[in-house]
Each structure stands twice: as structure tokens, then as C-alpha cells.
Amino acid sequence: MRQILFVLIAVEILASVVAYTAHASEQTSDQLAPSSTITMSPGYRDWRLISVAREGGKLDDLRAILGNDVAFNAAQKGTLPYPDGSIIARVAWNYEALPVIAIGSEQLQPYVAGAPKNGVQFMVKESKKYASTGGWGFAQFNPGNPKNVAMAGTCYACHTLVKSRDFVFNSYAP
Numbered sequence: 001m002r003q004i005l006f007v008l009i010a011v012e013i014l015a016s017v018v019a020y021t022a023h024a025s026e027q028t029s030d031q032l033a034p035s036s037t038i039t040m041s042p043g044y045r046d047w048r049l050i051s052v053a054r055e056g057g058k059l060d061d062l063r064a065i066l067g068n069d070v071a072f073n074a075a076q077k078g079t080l081p082y083p084d085g086s087i088i089a090r091v092a093w094n095y096e097a098l099p100v101i102a103i104g105s106e107q108l109q110p111y112v113a114g115a116p117k118n119g120v121q122f123m124v125k126e127s128k129k130y131a132s133t134g135g136w137g138f139a140q141f142n143p144g145n146p147k148n149v150a151m152a153g154t155c156y157a158c159h160t161l162v163k164s165r166d167f168v169f170n171s172y173a174p
Ligand code: HEC
Pocket: 013, 017, 053, 054, 055, 063, 065, 088, 089, 090, 121, 122, 123, 138, 139, 140, 150, 151, 152, 154, 155, 156, 158, 159, 167, 168, 169, 170, 171
């Protein structure tokens, strides 16, 4: 059942990306272009933990989903839509295997976070300013580059899969 669900989600994501690509020419350039007004949120690494995630496939990483106070409080209460001022950060690290530990006949394979990977992403809620992408501004920062490189239209196209959850895949992990 779980596998079937995963396959369904994968197919949906693929379909959405294909549909998006087909309609890319209809998107306004504003919606596609990285928003220059989104800068790296200072102190995001100290924000509270909303959830953790593991991305397989090409991305192959371990991730933490962090929220500023507005986003964290909304996530914890399950408030939807997220209020303006919410910022959600996604940080990711290499999925690193430590040497196997043998305890008697048992073998343990520990995994820990290694080096940072796949940049840092943000979703910034300002419902009027980012009305064309569900009220969220999307940002991606790669190492050594202080500029947002996210193509908001591409991010938004996939995040519409969870439109009913205000475009946010993760929910608060109790
Ligand atoms: C092909 C689909 C897809 C695309 C494209 C995509 N995302 Fe996501 N995003 C996801 C999925 C699935 C998750 C939940 C799993 C995880 O945390 O990795 C997620 C999680 C996130 C989160 C944590 C909040 C949440 O929704 O759970 C942020 C922030 C985020 N993405 C930002 C971005 C940005 C910025 C871009 C564009 C540069 C982007 N995403 C493009 C699928 C996508």
C-alpha cells in the first residue's frame, strides 16, 4: 500500500512538472523570475523545527523544515492558511552512512547528516505580493551565492499538489 502511494505521488509530481513545462510559455516572466526582494533570512538556522524529511532519488538527502515564529506557531496549531509573515526554511544535508556497528549477532547501520547539500530553500508568505504563486514567494540560495535563484513558477507548479494544505507538503511533526 505504501509503495503504491509513493508511486502515485511520484506520478502526480511528474505529471505536474510535465503539465507545467507545457504551459511554461503562458506564465508571466514575473512569476518565473527569482524574486530579488527575497534575501537569505538571518538567523534561520536557529528557527524551531516543524518537521524532518528524507528525499530519495537524485536529491538523496536528509532535511529539516524550520519555521520562523509566525510559521512555527501556525504549523503547530495546524492553522491554514499560514498567516502573512510566515517563513518556512528547508535545509538539507548529505545522507551519510557511518560504519556498521556489530552488537553480538545484531548489525546496526547508523546514518547521520553529513555536509550541507542542495542549497537552502525558503517559502515566504505575503498573500498580496505573491498572489500569482499561491501567496508564497519561493527562494533558493546556493552555496557562495547570496542571490535567490528560484524560478518561482517551477517551485509553485509542484507545490500546487498540496494546494489544500496551503502549498506546504510538511506538517508539524509532534
Ligand atoms: C517536483 C516537485 C517540487 C519542486 C519543483 C519544488 N518542491 Fe519544494 N517540496 C517538494 C516536496 C515533495 C516537499 C516535501 C518533502 C521535503 O521536505 O523535501 C517540498 C518541501 C519544500 C519546503 C518545505 C515546506 C513544505 O512544503 O513542506 C520548502 C520551503 C520548499 N519545498 C521550497 C521549494 C522551492 C523554493 C522550490 C523551487 C526552487 C521548490 N520547493 C520546488 C516538492 C517540490
